Amino acid sequence: MDHLVSPSLLAADFGNLQKEIQMVNRSVADWLHLDIMDGVFVPNISFGFPIIEHVKKISEKPLDVHLMIVDPDRYLTRFRDDGATNLTVQYEACTHLHRTVTEIHNLGMKSGVALNPHTPxxxxxxxxxxxxMVLIMTVNPGFGGQSFILESYNKIAELRKMIDEKKFKVLIEVDGGIDTKNAAKLIQTGVNVLV
Incomplete structure (x- = not known):
């Protein structure tokens, strides 16, 4: 399987959001990644439903939505209604993870679970x-521009082994500090999706 690319909306110039999304539409990117932060689960706030609704009207790419929020279950239907194709929740934020991912599937979306850098x-x-899908955070979530955590390679290799041994059809996505210097090694280690 070739790798997928999911550029992050957080890297966009929000003063020119429509142009930025149209640029992604014209690119070879596979998905558009939206990080939703509530200022509680992570120490930053990103954007909410009005922005997502606007993005969905413009984007021709599937929306890859990552919830870094407490109590994500309250909003699953709303994210589906606003166009999420993939919905990833944080392992650390879910009280009843199986119930949450089951509901994501029941709503017609692909489900993902994200792990913070030091969650095994x-x-x-x-x-x-x-x-x-499993999303491995390769920086501490909440802020852009951080350096890639090198221990992530071992974590990804361990996860790839777990998935392959059981022949699961689970993608590995990585987010944080991804660039041209580490992308090839990440793919060799077993990553399917680069944010």
Whole structure:
């Protein structure tokens, strides 16, 4: 499988949002990644439903939505209604993870589970059969411009082994500090989606 690219909306110039999204539409990017931050789960606030509704009207790419929020279950239907194709929740923010990913599927979306940099992948052992994607945060979530955490390579390799041993159809996505210097190594390590 070739890798996928999902550019992050956080990197956009919000003063020219329509032009930025149209540029992504014309690109070879596969998805458009939206990081939703609430200022509680992570120490920053990004954007909410009005921006997402606007993005969906313009974007020709599937919306890859990553929720870095507390109590994501309250908003699953709304994110579906606003156009999310993939909906990823944080492992650390979900009280009943199986119920959450099941509801995401029931709403017609692909489900993902994200792990903070120091959350071990072994915690996903029992949820892997029920999800479509794991998002490994390769920086501490909340702010852009951070350096890639090198230990992430080992974590990705461990996750790839877990997935391959059971022959699960689960994608590995990475987000944070991804650039031309580390993209090839990440793909070699087993990553499917680069943000």
């Amino acid at each position: 992948v072994s915690l996903l052992k029992h949820i892997l059969p029920y999800i479509d």
